[in-house]
Amino acid sequence: MLQNPGRPGDSVATMTLPGAGGGATPDHRWGPTRRYDRWAEVTRREAVTPTGTVRISAQVTDERPFEFMPGQFVAIELEVPGLGFRHNPYCLLTGSSEERTFDLLVRVVGDGSLSQHVSALRIGDPIGFRSPYGRSMVPKEDGTELVLLATGVGVGPFHCLARYLRDSGDDRPVHLYWGLRLADDICLTDELEELAESHPNFNYDISLSQPPPGWPGLSGRLTESVPPRLETLGGKHFYLCGNGAMIEDLSSALSDLGVEKRLIHTEAYFNARHRSAPETVAAIRDRFVATDLFSPFTDQQGGWFERGMRALEK
């Protein structure tokens, strides 16, 4: 059995990172004491893109069970000498309850922020964490189609969900739309291809907002590339994860077009307080081709709502 490599008071070495400006600036989010009492150890670290995305694999080293469902996250707590303790949630990319292992996909952002320290962990480093928690993404109804909309590392829980569905013999249609900026941001393609081959109804599209010449995939932000591709909106669960701006804009448009709120599931990693501008949502609504749900916006030109409003204005 593995020995617990970390105890309260153990620290992770300060890491000087390329592009990090050589150190971190303390802020109120760094605290003086450890808050979490679970432990894992880094077993693998891989930079999966040249643009700052890192995959961290870990083995739980305390004595407690490690149970989780797709969509759940662990809160990772690190101690950095001179700064103190800080924690952030990270969704599980993969994991095994039996082997008590997990993988995280971490985007390195900010100057001296926690993601820089998480992504610079080395094999053998201890990680303090709090149990997997949060909502499961596994839908309760059988058979409903899933439309998964991710930006950046928001793809992590969808990867976990699609694998879970495949492994449990659930062959409902699942379509992942993954929005990234550059071709260099693309990763996990081997795993996605393997999923597409082994799950009879799993498909995925990558949409680049800054595609290189000749890019064969989708182009544009998800708010631009996805609406024209969804022929119907009924009978589907929509899951949105990643940038809170994409989530708020797209989920507002879906809701306007008649998708019930209970069928829209969201997890904002950042920009969680974004409020959509009405004109932005209107522009996204206009790009949707689906007209199968009852909504005041379904027929912008001749719908009952528009006609009623025009009649009132006369």
Ligand SMILES: Cc1cc2nc3c(=O)[nH]c(=O)nc-3n(C[C@H](O)[C@H](O)[C@H](O)COP(=O)(O)OP(=O)(O)OC[C@H]3O[C@@H](n4cnc5c(N)ncnc54)[C@H](O)[C@@H]3O)c2cc1C
């Ligand atoms: C439920 C939940 C699950 C999450 N799961 C993951 C995960 O699996 N992988 C992961 O990398 N992050 C995930 N996050 C985000 C993570 O918790 C941190 O917020 C992130 O690592 C940035 O923290 P920081 O301290 O490094 O930077 P901060 O100082 O908190 O942020 C620095 C700046 O970067 C921006 N920012 C934060 N995240 C991103 C991003 N992904 N892309 C672009 N800009 C960003 C912030 O808005 C801010 O302006 C999750 C967040 C939540 C709420």
